[in-house]
Every structure is written in C-alpha cells, then in structure tokens.
Amino acid sequence: MSKPSSSPSSKTGPSRRTFLQGGGLLLGFALFGASTKPVLAASTALPVDGDVTAAFSPDAYIRIGTDGAITLILPNIEMGQGTHTGEATLIAEELEVGLDQVKAVDAPPNDKLYATAALGGQATGGSTSMRATWEPLRKAGATARMMLVAAAAAEWSVPVTECVAKLGVVTHQPTGRQLAYGALADAAARQPVPSDVTLKDPKDFQLIGKSSRRLDTPGKVNGAVTYGIDIRVPDMKVATVAACPVFGGKLGDVDDKKARAIPGVRDIVKLDNAVAVIGDHFWAAKKGLEALDITWDEGANAKIGSANIMAALKAASERKKPIMARQEGDVEGRMKAAAKKIEATYELPFLAHAPMEPINCVVHVRADECEIWVGTQVPAIAQGVAAKVTGFPLEKVILHNQLIGGGFGRRLVAESVAQATAIAKQVSYPVKVIWTREEDIQHDLYRPAYYDRISAGLGADGLPTVWVDHVAGGSVLGNYIPSGWPEDKLDDDAVEGAAKPPYDLPVIQVDWVREDPPVPITWWRGVGPTHNVFVVESFMDELAHAAGKDPVEYRRALTKNQPRAAGVLELVAEKSGWSTPLAAGMGRGISLHDAFGSYMAAVLEISVSPAGEITLHRAVVAVDCGITINPNTVEAQIEGGLIFGLSAALYSGITFSDGRVDQSNFHDYRILRNNEAPKIEIYHVKSSESPGGIGETATVSAAPALANAIFSATGKRLRTLPFNRDELKGEGADKKSVSMVPPLAAPLAAALASIKPTDTELEKL
Amino acid sequence: MIALNINGEDRTVDVPEDMPLLWVLRDVIGLTGTKFGCGIAQCGACTVQLDGRPVRSCVLPVASVGTRSITTIEAVGATPAGKKIQDAWLDLEVIQCGYCQSGQIMSASALLNRNPDPSDRDIDTAMSGNICRCGTYPRIRAAIKQAAKA
Numbered sequence: 001m002s003k004p005s006s007s008p009s010s011k012t013g014p015s016r017r018t019f020l021q022g023g024g025l026l027l028g029f030a031l032f033g034a035s036t037k038p039v040l041a042a043s044t045a046l047p048v049d050g051d052v053t054a055a056f057s058p059d060a061y062i063r064i065g066t067d068g069a070i071t072l073i074l075p076n077i078e079m080g081q082g083t084h085t086g087e088a089t090l091i092a093e094e095l096e097v098g099l100d101q102v103k104a105v106d107a108p109p110n111d112k113l114y115a116t117a118a119l120g121g122q123a124t125g126g127s128t129s130m131r132a133t134w135e136p137l138r139k140a141g142a143t144a145r146m147m148l149v150a151a152a153a154a155e156w157s158v159p160v161t162e163c164v165a166k167l168g169v170v171t172h173q174p175t176g177r178q179l180a181y182g183a184l185a186d187a188a189a190r191q192p193v194p195s196d197v198t199l200k201d202p203k204d205f206q207l208i209g210k211s212s213r214r215l216d217t218p219g220k221v222n223g224a225v226t227y228g229i230d231i232r233v234p235d236m237k238v239a240t241v242a243a244c245p246v247f248g249g250k251l252g253d254v255d256d257k258k259a260r261a262i263p264g265v266r267d268i269v270k271l272d273n274a275v276a277v278i279g280d281h282f283w284a285a286k287k288g289l290e291a292l293d294i295t296w297d298e299g300a301n302a303k304i305g306s307a308n309i310m311a312a313l314k315a316a317s318e319r320k321k322p323i324m325a326r327q328e329g330d331v332e333g334r335m336k337a338a339a340k341k342i343e344a345t346y347e348l349p350f351l352a353h354a355p356m357e358p359i360n361c362v363v364h365v366r367a368d369e370c371e372i373w374v375g376t377q378v379p380a381i382a383q384g385v386a387a388k389v390t391g392f393p394l395e396k397v398i399l400h401n402q403l404i405g406g407g408f409g410r411r412l413v414a415e416s417v418a419q420a421t422a423i424a425k426q427v428s429y430p431v432k433v434i435w436t437r438e439e440d441i442q443h444d445l446y447r448p449a450y451y452d453r454i455s456a457g458l459g460a461d462g463l464p465t466v467w468v469d470h471v472a473g474g475s476v477l478g479n480y481i482p483s484g485w486p487e488d489k490l491d492d493d494a495v496e497g498a499a500k501p502p503y504d505l506p507v508i509q510v511d512w513v514r515e516d517p518p519v520p521i522t523w524w525r526g527v528g529p530t531h532n533v534f535v536v537e538s539f540m541d542e543l544a545h546a547a548g549k550d551p552v553e554y555r556r557a558l559t560k561n562q563p564r565a566a567g568v569l570e571l572v573a574e575k576s577g578w579s580t581p582l583a584a585g586m587g588r589g590i591s592l593h594d595a596f597g598s599y600m601a602a603v604l605e606i607s608v609s610p611a612g613e614i615t616l617h618r619a620v621v622a623v624d625c626g627i628t629i630n631p632n633t634v635e636a637q638i639e640g641g642l643i644f645g646l647s648a649a650l651y652s653g654i655t656f657s658d659g660r661v662d663q664s665n666f667h668d669y670r671i672l673r674n675n676e677a678p679k680i681e682i683y684h685v686k687s688s689e690s691p692g693g694i695g696e697t698a699t700v701s702a703a704p705a706l707a708n709a710i711f712s713a714t715g716k717r718l719r720t721l722p723f724n725r726d727e728l729k730g731e732g733a734d735k736k737s738v739s740m741v742p743p744l745a746a747p748l749a750a751a752l753a754s755i756k757p758t759d760t761e762l763e764k765l
Numbered sequence: 766m767i768a769l770n771i772n773g774e775d776r777t778v779d780v781p782e783d784m785p786l787l788w789v790l791r792d793v794i795g796l797t798g799t800k801f802g803c804g805i806a807q808c809g810a811c812t813v814q815l816d817g818r819p820v821r822s823c824v825l826p827v828a829s830v831g832t833r834s835i836t837t838i839e840a841v842g843a844t845p846a847g848k849k850i851q852d853a854w855l856d857l858e859v860i861q862c863g864y865c866q867s868g869q870i871m872s873a874s875a876l877l878n879r880n881p882d883p884s885d886r887d888i889d890t891a892m893s894g895n896i897c898r899c900g901t902y903p904r905i906r907a908a909i910k911q912a913a914k915a
Contacts, residue, residue: 217860282792405800
C-alpha cells in the first residue's frame with residue numbers, strides 16, 4: 001500500500017502520454033502472481049521484421065509494387081473499432097486511391113516507426129488512433145502521391161502541374177496519357193522526397209466523411225478471418241493454464257498422476273505461480289488441468305475481500321492528504337458562504353474486461369529464436385516481455401500480430417504473452433495457450449474500484465458557486481512505471497473527466513488520494529472519464545434537483561461559455577423530446593461530457609417495474625467529434641460503447657473473497673444481451689475541428705445517464721455501481737434479488753460495522 | 766472412431782466421446798470459424814446448426830451428434846437463410862470485432878430457417894443467448910429484419 005502523500009500538486013509528473021515513452025517506460029507485466037513488477041523491455045532500433053517489401057516504399061506505411069498492389073502498413077491494431085478502415089481512409093484520401101484498391105496489414109513490432117504519438121509508443125488505446133494519425137497518415141499519402149505524379153511527369157517530360165492522380169492512375173490532362181501506380185513504382189522510388197506537402201482542403205475530401213465499407217468485415221461473416229486463437233502451426237499442441245487463485249500466490253505441489261493418464265495429455269509444465277497442461281487439443285488439456293491435484297502457496301493476499309478494499313479506500317479518502325489536481329478560487333470561503341451545501345459519496349467497483357476472445361497466445365521457442373502469434377494492443381511490449389523470458393535479443397523474437405476479438409484495454413498488457421512464452425520455453429514444440437473463461441475473468445487486470453466524495457455550494461439562484469471533488473483510488477499509470485509511481489505525483493488518469501468538466505465552474509477543487517488495491521489493475525474502456533463522469537454527471541443532476549431546476553435547463557445555465565458542450569446539449573434535448581411528458585413508471589436521464597477530444601450528450605429513457613427491474617427503452621445521443629472520418633464507424637462505436645457502459649452499470653462488478661475473484665464466467669459476470677438493449681438514435685453536430693476520439697466516448701455517457709433516468713423514474717438516487725435493483729423495489733414487491741451481482745455497498749457497510757479498523761490497521765490493508 | 770457429417774462432407778474422427786463438438790471442429794478438423802467464448806453455453810460464440818437448428822457446440826458431446834448434419838459458419842452461406850443473413854450483416858455493417866459474429870449469424874440464420882418473418886419478440890428469444898461484447902445488438906436486430914425481407 002502506498003503511503004499518504006504530503007506534497008501538493010505537481011504539473012510535471014508522468015502522464016498517460018508518457019506511459020510508453022522511452023526505453024525506461026517500455027514495459028509490460030511479468031506473470032502476475034509471480035511478480036506484479038513490470039518487466040523492462042528496451043526500446044529497439046531494429047529493421048522492421050515481417051515488413052512488406054515493394055518497389056515503392058516511401059515511408060513506414062505505404063508499399064506499392066510494380067504489379068500495382070498497394071499495401072498499407074497500419075500503426076494501430078484492429079480490434080473491432082474500425083481503425084484499419086479509418087487509417088486506410090486517411091492514406092487513401094491523399095494517395096488518391098480507392099479503399100477497394102488497398103490491402104491493410106498490421107505493423108510489426110517497432111516502437112520507432114509505429115509509435116502512437118499521444119501514447120509515446122506503439123500502442124492502440126485511449127481513443128488515440130485517429131487523433132494521432134490524422135496528420136501523419138494524410139501526409140504520408142500526399143507525399144507518396146506527389147512522388148508518383150513527379151515520376152509520371154518526368155516520364156512524359158511535362159510539368160507536374162499538368163498531371164492529375166486519381167484512383168491509382170496518373171493522367172496527363174492535355175494529352176490524356178495515363179500511367180498506373182504500379183507502372184510508376186520503380187521511377188517514383190527514385191524521386192526526391194518532397195519537403196513541402198500541402199494537404200487537401202476538407203471541401204475536396206472524397207473519402208473522409210463518407211461511410212465507406214469496412215475493410216475487415218467480409219471475412220468475418222464466413223469464418224474466413226484468423227484471430228490469434230485460430231492460429232494453427234505444424235506440430236502445435238494446445239495448453240490451458242491455472243494461475244494461483246490468490247493474487248501474488250505461488251504454485252506449491254502438483255500431483256499429476258491422474259492428469260497424465262488422460263488420453264491426449266502430453267506435458268505438464270510448472271511455472272512459479274501457475275501450472276499448465278499441454279495436450280493434443282484443448283479438451284485434453286482442460287481435462288488434464290481439472291485432474292491435477294494442486295496445492296497453492298497462497299501468500300499474503302489470502303484474506304483479502306472486497307470489504308477490506310472498500311473500507312481502506314473510504315478510510316484513505318477521509319484521512320489521507322490528497323494530491324491536488326486543480327484548485328481555483330476561494331473554495332473554503334465560497335463553501336462557507338453558500339446558501340445551500342450538497343454532498344454525496346459515490347462508489348465504483350472493480351471491472352473485468354471480458355472480451356469475447358479469451359486470452360490466448362501461440363509461441364514456439366526454438367534453440368536460438370522465439371516466434372509468437374498473438375493479438376495485442378502493444379506489439380513492441382509483447383516482443384519485449386518474450387525477449388526477457390527467453391533471454392533472446394529482441395531481433396530473435398518474431399511477433400505476428402493478429403486480429404483481436406475485443407480488447408477494451410485487456411490487451412494493453414502483455415503478461416499473458418510472458419506466461420505463454422514461459423510455458424513454451426519448457427517444451428520443444430509450438431504451444432497454443434488458451435485461457436478458459438474462468439481464468440480470463442479471475443486473472444484479469446481490473447479497472448480499479450473508486451470511492452469519491454463530492455460536494456458543492458449553491459448560490460441564491462441554485463447554481464453552484466463552488467465545486468469540490470475528492471477522488472480516491474489506485475494509480476493505473478503506476479502499474480506501468482518500473483520504479484513505482486512517485487508519491488507526490490498526480491496520476492492524471494485518476495482525475496480525467498473530473499478535473500475539467502465542461503461547465504462554467506470558476507471556483508473548483510479536484511484532488512486525488514492514491515490507494516492502490518492489492519490486485520492488478522489496468523485501463524478499461526473509457527479509462528478515467530468512465531469513472532469520473534459517472535460521479536460528476538450524477539451529482540450535477542443532484543444539484544439540479546436540489547435547486548428545483550430541470551436537469552437540461554440547469555446544464556444550459558452552466559455551459560454559456562462552453563459552445564461545443566452547449567451544442568450537443570441543445571441537440572440532444574431537441575431530438576430526445578426532453579420537454580415532452582413521460583408515462584408513469586418511465587424516467588429520462590441526461591449526461592453531458594467531453595473526453596478524448598469529443599463532446600457528447602446522451603438521453604436515456606427507461607422504465608422501472610415495481611419489482612425493481614430496469615428496462616432500457618431508448619437512447620438518444622448527440623456527438624461533436626470534430627471532423628468525422630467515417631460516420632458509420634462513429635455511430636457503430638457510439639452504439640457499442642453505450643451498450644458496453646450500460647452493461648457495466650447494470651451488471652458488472654468484480655468482488656473478492658479470501659483473496660479470490662468471486663465471479664467466474666458470463667453467468668455471474670453478466671453482459672447485456674440483445675433483448676435488453678435499447679433503441680439508439682445518434683445525431684451529429686457538424687464540426688470542422690480536428691477529429692476527436694470515439695471508441696470510448698459513449699461508454700462514458702452510459703452510467704450517469706442511467707443513474708439520472710432511474711432517479712427520474714423512481715425518485716431514488718443510486719450512487720453505487722452496479723445499480724442495486726433491491727433499492728428500486730416498490731412497496732409489497734417480491735423481495736427476491738433481481739440483481740445478478742451483489743452490490744459493493746453491502747459488504748462495505750458490514751465491514752465498517754464489524755471491523756472498525758484502526759488507522760494503523762488501515763495502513764496495512 | 767466417430768462418424769460425422771460436417772458441411773455436407775462425411776468425416777470420421779478418433780476422439781473421446783465426451784469431447785465437445787466445438788473442439789473437434791476447431792482442433793481436430795481445423796474449422797476455426799466456430800469460436801470458443803465461455804465453455805458453459807452462456808455466450809453462444811460456439812453456435813453451429815444441427816439439421817438447421819442452433820446448438821452450443823461447446824457443451825455438445827461429439828458422440829451425441831449422431832447422424833444429424835452439422836453446418837458451421839464456413840458453409841452457412843450455402844443455405845438460403847445463411848446467405849441472406851450474411852448479406853444483411855455486411856450491408857448494415859453489423860460487425861465490429863467479429864469474434865461473436867459466427868455464432869450470431871448461425872443463430873440468426875437458424876431463426877430464419879424456421880421463421881421467415883420474425884417479430885421483435887421472436888428475435889429476443891432467438892438471439893438473447895448470443896453475447897456481443899462490442900454491443901452490435903441494434904444492428905443485429907435490424908439486419909435480421911432486412912434479411913427476412915430479402
């Protein structure tokens with residue numbers, strides 16, 4: 001556990017931007033349990049391995065062969081968010097080719113060539129892909145086009161100004177002569193690289209702003225595409241693994257007699273904190289694993305429960321000195337002078353990612369090299385951890401990145417690649433390691449739990465004159481820093497979405513108390529804003545009701561100097577029919593936020609039955625995400641992101657008992673199903689701003705809009721996620737719980753009532 | 766040896782009788798379009814058709830298949846309902862990560878096999894066993910309706 005911090009705010013601390021920067025921060029987790037210390041992977045200046053060679057290779061992204069084949073090597077991984085199509089669109093727009101003329105491939109691991117600037121390394125996350133590549137990929141396309149046009153002009157001995165490129169062909173306009181890009185590839189490669197590149201005026205865009213077809217979907221309707229889990233290489237065996245159920249515990253004894261007798265079981269491999277069974281197929285491996293008699297050395301965390309963790313968070317929030325994220329105006333004075341003071345406490349649970357494709361990795365460790373097939377959001381980190389495990393130099397670790405069956409942050413860490421490599425290192429043949437869903441849920445790196453205290457003073461007009469948000473939770477960034485997170489530094493992820501709400505709040509204090517949980521944590525879709533905007537937007541609604549104002553009217557009064565926020569607010573109010581009356585039992589809730597460079601307002605219409613069951617009827621979303629590269633992809637991300645967030649708000653919460661995760665599969669870590677999803681309408685605010693991120697934006701909107709809709713329907717304010725239906729039951733309703741997940745509040749209350757820990761004990765928790 | 770008819774082809778496999786069909790398809794036959802998601806029939810990613818009806822292959826012992834014909838995602842496009850569903854899926858850009866979509870398409874085309882004009886309630890019943898973590902549900906619903914009209 002971290003010690004209380006005594007230092008004030010620091011604006012110079014590490015940030016999410018730096019999480020991958022420089023050799024020192026290029027890291028991934030080792031096998032957790034064995035060690036939660038990140039493993040250092042040195043940065044690389046290697047030539048690109050697995051790169052596509054072609055006659056015309058003007059940069060890291062574009063390859064044009066003499067046969068006319070155009071291959072685009074894209075820096076960000078496709079995991080469903082449409083990035084391959086989006087990034088190909090940016091290049092194709094300026095290269096003057098159609099999307100049907102290009103083939104998109106994943107970049108090989110190379111932190112120098114394929115870094116996402118916003119993250120400082122080769123990574124796909126934080127809704128950064130389109131923002132980071134908006135300029136560089138268009139410039140790459142324009143540069144290549146200029147060289148192709150120059151080559152054609154030289155061939156014809158005419159001025160370049162007389163030549164025009166379109167759909168992969170250069171035409172000499174006065175004579176109508178034409179040369180295709182393939183025919184120009186050799187000559188273009190000999191052209192000097194232009195230093196002055198002018199990008200198109202947005203009014204001339206042919207592809208950007210159009211709902212082009214996705215490049216990755218045709219092979220996804222007929223089983224043709226290959227995800228990491230589908231890889232089959234000659235002589236490959238299949239393994240499944242059990243890590244110590246208690247985080248930080250180790251493997252004790254293993255009696256494998258019964259397992260070895262199972263037909264198809266080939267080998268049993270022990271690791272420091274886990275044991276794997278390798279078989280001819282997954283079924284043999286799984287039966288073998290179940291037949292093992294394993295003794296675990298559970299270690300120091302064997303008594304940890306959710307109650308301890310939340311009690312420690314609460315105590316830290318109330319007693320530790322916070323690190324200031326923002327402090328403006330006379331906070332204390334305004335609070336004293338306020339006509340009315342409102343305060344509330346919000347609790348958020350740990351969350352698992354649970355992507356549909358379970359964790360998997362194929363590794364072949366040979367005498368002097370290691371070959372890996374895996375879908376990862378951080379290919380260079382994955383390569384680095386495998387180098388560390390095998391002791392091979394980086395250039396002897398060949399990594400083939402694969403399509404990902406859902407990431408949501410889970411594949412921003414490479415601890416499972418390290419584990420698979422450690423297993424494969426002990427055998428001579430290639431091994432495909434597949435985690436069961438139970439292993440996936442119980443050995444995730446979780447979105448941390450939070451305990452936030454928020455308060456505001458209202459003036460005579462009911463509007464806030466002062467706003468104070470105390471955030472308490474673990475440092476996600478801290479897990480990525482080998483030397484540990486500096487005690488006095490702000491982790492800006494912890495307060496993202498809280499520090500700068502899109503409102504006119506001149507007197508404001510936002511601070512953070514760090515209290516790291518004893519379980520591994522990482523980013524989860526929507527990162528900081530998913531947590532903080534739930535608190536901010538629920539509380540904004542509380543203030544509106546305390547002031548006796550309509551929630552939209554209240555927000556309108558606070559966004560007079562926030563034009564983009566006001567824009568989406570007005571649009572969603574109009575399109576949702578905010579002012580129209582609601583039927584009995586119905587509720588309507590709004591949330592408004594800006595995150596990842598985009599602005600969003602969402603209105604959710606729900607009903608709550610007397611038994612406390614929540615039905616989601618309709619969601620109306622207004623978005624201003626700047627210039628839209630592919631409207632259909634933006635809408636798909638909003639639909640999916642919203643459902644992802646609603647799923648978590650209604651059902652998701654990881655809890656711990658005796659150091660173990662209580663949930664294990666989709667029956668007790670529930671995901672929203674088709675029959676529960678609302679109808680979703682999406683409206684765009686036209687904008688000429690640079691593109692904002694969109695993959696996580698609607699996930700952020702979901703929980704607060706739902707909390708506010710529940711209040712509208714029932715008059716009950718739920719401040720703990722996931723929402724506990726028991727609190728919504730009407731008089732005389734069936735008292736049987738309808739919520740699938742026990743709420744965190746109950747164990748916390750029990751813990752506080754029974755444990756009553758002293759300060760010293762809390763420090764040790 | 767167990768005899769199976771997979772996508773119109775007769776196959777024999779030498780596997781334990783209790784081995785789920787999913788792993789026979791993926792690890793023995795090499796048809797990897799059918800996906801592993803949960804192993805306990807909760808998510809539907811492993812859905813295949815037996816005589817046109819949807820089943821969760823992750824819990825179906827291979828010996829219990831018998832003479833029923835197995836259709837997987839690799840061949841469902843050869844059936845009229847499967848083709849309509851695939852076309853509608855692409856036309857409405859249903860798919861994001863795509864990992865659950867083999868199962869979604871198998872369930873949806875099985876629905877059209879027995880009910881050419883499904884209502885919202887019919888879609889609820891047929892599709893609520895298939896989880897999509899990307900949240901493509903609204904488009905799945907729209908695509909089934911479009912396929913039914915095709």
